[in-house]
Amino acid sequence: MIRFTVNGRPREVDVEPEMPLLWVLRDELDVKGPKYGCGVAQCGACTVLVDGAPVRSCVLAVSKVAGRRVVTIEGLAQGERLHPVQQAWIDQQVPQCGYCQGGQILAAVALLSKHPNPSDRQIDEAMTNLCRCGTYARMRSAIQAAARKKG
Amino acid sequence: MLGVHLSARGQAGRGEVNAWVMVLPNEQVIIRYARSEMGQGTMTAAAQLVAEELECDWRRVRIDYADSNEQLRRKRVWGPMSSSGSRTIRESHQVLRAAGASAREMLVAAAAQGWGVAAAECRAANGVITHAASGRRTTYGRVAAAAAKLEAPKQLALKPQADWKVAGKPLARVDIPDIVNGRARYGVDTQLPNMVYAAIAQCPVPGGRVRSVDEAPARGRRGVLRVLAMDEFVAVIADNWWRAAQALLALKIDWDGGANAGLSSAAVQRELAQAFEPDTAASVTKSEGEVDKALAQAPRVMEAEYALPFLAHATLEPPSCTAVVKDGQVDVWTSTQDAEATHAAAAAAAGVAPENVYVHRTQAGGGFGRRLAQDYTTQGVLIAKALNGVPVNLIWTRDEDLQHDQYRPASLVRLKAGLDEAGNPVALQCRVAAPALKDVDATAALADQPYTIAHLRIEHAVRSSAVPVGYWRGAAHSQNPFVRECFIDELAHAAKRDPLDYRLALLPENSKERPVLEAAAKAIGWRTPWPQGLHRGIAVTEVRGSYTAAVAELVLRGKKIELKRLVVALDPGRVVNPDNVVAQVQGGAAFALSALLWGEITFKDGRVEQSSFGDYRVLTLAEMPPVEVLLVPSGGFWGGVGEAGGAAVAPAVANALFVASGERIRALPLKKAGFDLS
Numbered sequence: 001m002i003r004f005t006v007n008g009r010p011r012e013v014d015v016e017p018e019m020p021l022l023w024v025l026r027d028e029l030d031v032k033g034p035k036y037g038c039g040v041a042q043c044g045a046c047t048v049l050v051d052g053a054p055v056r057s058c059v060l061a062v063s064k065v066a067g068r069r070v071v072t073i074e075g076l077a078q079g080e081r082l083h084p085v086q087q088a089w090i091d092q093q094v095p096q097c098g099y100c101q102g103g104q105i106l107a108a109v110a111l112l113s114k115h116p117n118p119s120d121r122q123i124d125e126a127m128t129n130l131c132r133c134g135t136y137a138r139m140r141s142a143i144q145a146a147a148r149k150k151g
Numbered sequence: 152m153l154g155v156h157l158s159a160r161g162q163a164g165r166g167e168v169n170a171w172v173m174v175l176p177n178e179q180v181i182i183r184y185a186r187s188e189m190g191q192g193t194m195t196a197a198a199q200l201v202a203e204e205l206e207c208d209w210r211r212v213r214i215d216y217a218d219s220n221e222q223l224r225r226k227r228v229w230g231p232m233s234s235s236g237s238r239t240i241r242e243s244h245q246v247l248r249a250a251g252a253s254a255r256e257m258l259v260a261a262a263a264q265g266w267g268v269a270a271a272e273c274r275a276a277n278g279v280i281t282h283a284a285s286g287r288r289t290t291y292g293r294v295a296a297a298a299a300k301l302e303a304p305k306q307l308a309l310k311p312q313a314d315w316k317v318a319g320k321p322l323a324r325v326d327i328p329d330i331v332n333g334r335a336r337y338g339v340d341t342q343l344p345n346m347v348y349a350a351i352a353q354c355p356v357p358g359g360r361v362r363s364v365d366e367a368p369a370r371g372r373r374g375v376l377r378v379l380a381m382d383e384f385v386a387v388i389a390d391n392w393w394r395a396a397q398a399l400l401a402l403k404i405d406w407d408g409g410a411n412a413g414l415s416s417a418a419v420q421r422e423l424a425q426a427f428e429p430d431t432a433a434s435v436t437k438s439e440g441e442v443d444k445a446l447a448q449a450p451r452v453m454e455a456e457y458a459l460p461f462l463a464h465a466t467l468e469p470p471s472c473t474a475v476v477k478d479g480q481v482d483v484w485t486s487t488q489d490a491e492a493t494h495a496a497a498a499a500a501a502g503v504a505p506e507n508v509y510v511h512r513t514q515a516g517g518g519f520g521r522r523l524a525q526d527y528t529t530q531g532v533l534i535a536k537a538l539n540g541v542p543v544n545l546i547w548t549r550d551e552d553l554q555h556d557q558y559r560p561a562s563l564v565r566l567k568a569g570l571d572e573a574g575n576p577v578a579l580q581c582r583v584a585a586p587a588l589k590d591v592d593a594t595a596a597l598a599d600q601p602y603t604i605a606h607l608r609i610e611h612a613v614r615s616s617a618v619p620v621g622y623w624r625g626a627a628h629s630q631n632p633f634v635r636e637c638f639i640d641e642l643a644h645a646a647k648r649d650p651l652d653y654r655l656a657l658l659p660e661n662s663k664e665r666p667v668l669e670a671a672a673k674a675i676g677w678r679t680p681w682p683q684g685l686h687r688g689i690a691v692t693e694v695r696g697s698y699t700a701a702v703a704e705l706v707l708r709g710k711k712i713e714l715k716r717l718v719v720a721l722d723p724g725r726v727v728n729p730d731n732v733v734a735q736v737q738g739g740a741a742f743a744l745s746a747l748l749w750g751e752i753t754f755k756d757g758r759v760e761q762s763s764f765g766d767y768r769v770l771t772l773a774e775m776p777p778v779e780v781l782l783v784p785s786g787g788f789w790g791g792v793g794e795a796g797g798a799a800v801a802p803a804v805a806n807a808l809f810v811a812s813g814e815r816i817r818a819l820p821l822k823k824a825g826f827d828l829s
Contacts (some may be wrong), residue, residue: 097190134741
């Protein structure tokens with residue numbers, strides 16, 4: 001058994017230790033927010049937070065998260081109260097198809113927890129997830145807006 | 152999911168005023184959306200048009216997909232269900248507004264009848280009907296049942312745009328909250344009781360088959376339930392998708408590539424080039440004046456050949472289909488751009504009557520034309536059929552997606568212009584070598600080019616190959632505007648004229664290309680001197696009834712391009728949701744830049760050579776240049792938006808790159824000429 005928390009809830013799974021966290025979340029625990037986009041850590045649609053840090057769950061063996069805290073897009077809001085980054089995403093009308101956006105939002109949350117007022121360069125360096133619809137300009141504005149609100 | 156399952160079966164229930172509008176007793180208004188939402192925002196925009204005429208309270212509107220099974224039973228009451236060719240608004244606006252207006256009239260008539268007054272004396276606003284003379288008021292929810300029994304009005308007066316309150320406004324998209332909180336369910340996310348998962352390997356060679364498969368390596372692996380060897384693919388079924396995919400990798404599959412085992416990009420190029428050999432047939436799509444004579448007499452002739460590659464869609468949500476085939480009935484959950492096509496494919500694959508098929512629509516993780524094809528629906532249903540009532544969720548890997556797409560066709564275009572003494576074109580001959588695609592004019596933006604050129608002959612020589620081709624955001628408009636606007640640029644530079652002035656001089660006074668060109672040029676300051684080392688290019692085109700111009704500004708260091716700024720002007724006639732239109736232009740620019748810089752699918756030994764975002768690169772946030780979008784709607788027409796945004800961007804960048812480097816890139820992507828972003 002591998003034990004960890006997902007969005008604050010303790011979970012235990014009996015799976016191969018090398019199974020990527022993504023497929024444990026999606027197919028064993030029905031947590032579908034993290035998406036499959038490439039399977040080789042290129043696109044970042046599978047991004048989740050592990051102990052607050054963004055990781056690409058499609059290449060992270062589930063054994064590596066034993067005893068750790070996993071947060072997915074479903075666990076970001078507090079009840080109906082959205083995280084400031086989620087609210088900024090709505091205010092700026094960032095998503096188009098939305099498939100990558102859960103991962104993007106989590107990457108932005110991690111960035112802002114490390115750099116509350118990120119420079120353009122810090123945004124460039126942290127936001128490496130792909131968006132095929134090209135919502136990048138609005139992501140940048142939403143991050144800046146969330147930073148202003150927090151600051 | 153059970154709720155969704157059932158509700159899709161009985162839409163024509165209480166409260167339906169007409170096929171598009173339901174009003175519930177609690178005043179909730181449900182607007183049906185027939186086409187698809189894949190990020191282009193038209194689910195919201197379509198509902199805005201209905202709501203505008205309906206005079207309902209927008210805050211009480213919910214949008215439901217119209218059901219394809221009911222569509223069948225109700226004689227296609229919703230009309231086309233596909234979102235393609237930027238048609239959702241440009242071809243449905245009349246129907247949508249009329250549906251709202253008709254429902255409003257029926258609701259008002261029902262209230263008026265109840266009061267025994269003339270409907271003309273009553274007024275509707277925000278879902279409330281009032282009779283001013285008597286001071287009576289009622290709500291849509293209270294009269295909806297009575298309204299549903301009335302005849303639909305024959306004559307409808309639609310509002311002038313000046314009176315719009317809901318349409319034309321930058322309302323928030325209805326589907327964004329669930330995207331942001333993680334509740335949105337895409338096709339891949341479908342979860343049903345007792346569902347199993349399928350991973351798939353298709354023959355790497357187009358048209359090839361499975362010769363044999365050794366199933367032994369999959370046997371006994373944890374969670375693996377079955378190996379299915381079909382004609383054209385092998386699927387592994389397991390209790391978890393990763394387990395299925397791992398077992399599939401372990402299998403030894405012997406493929407029979409068949410006739411196309413030798414397919415290569417070089418062979419496709421040779422096939423295209425044959426279109427230019429003497430006496431090769433071509434259909435003439437435009438002919439004006441006497442081209443041959445004018446070319447023979449022109450003091451100067453310029454020729455060029457442009458080559459555009461195969462492109463994959465690479466939607467971030469890979470192809471996927473969840474299906475159950477049970478008791479002669481098929482249920483399918485998938486991200487689709489065309490529910491009716493999905494419906495038909497599911498019926499055919501299962502061998503059941505279409506009346507017994509139910510398509511459950513999901514949020515679609517991008518489309519760009521990929522989800523018009525139904526290959527993955529067919530596979531999902533074939534697998535489900537073999538599983539006899541067990542629900543199965545089929546998901547392709549990214550490799551499968553890039554290697555089994557229906558690609559934007561490669562094309563080869565030759566142009567020949569005869570120039571007068573001043574360097575203006577008097578004759579243009581152009582032949583496009585490309586496959587034929589249903590409903591696509593391969594010479595679009597060439598046959599209907601906007602410049603005043605007295606003698607024209609534009610031709611399409613159909614050259615097909617074994618490569619499966621399909622619709623890629625903009626179709627021929629993702630190709631020919633590049634060719635035309637780069638060639639015009641060549642002519643302008645040859646004439647030593649300013650590329651903007653050269654174009655303006657060739658455009659008729661009333662041409663819709665002029666205002667967008669001028670708007671983009673003004674915004675970037677084209678007429679004022681710009682710093683040395685900064686290079687600019689410009690381009691303009693019509694796309695799906697909209698007009699767009701772009702100016703690109705870049706700095707070049709060696710072969711490294713730094714895109715400083717893009718300005719894109721768009722005139723779509725009327726704008727239903729301006730914020731969403733801006734988003735489409737921004738996204739369209741990114742889509743076009745990826746293709747321009749790196750986009751290329753190549754074939755070797757029958758197989759696609761690309762397999763991931765590593766070798767099929769798409770733009771990242773850090774690489775995205777600032778894009779300034781200018782909406783300059785001139786009214787009076789309804790142009791498409793989803794495909795227009797990027798069409799002028801690629802030629803504008805290539806034209807700027809010519810100024811910067813002196814190199815005219817006529818074969819895309821730019822990486823083939825050694826260029827990349829800095």
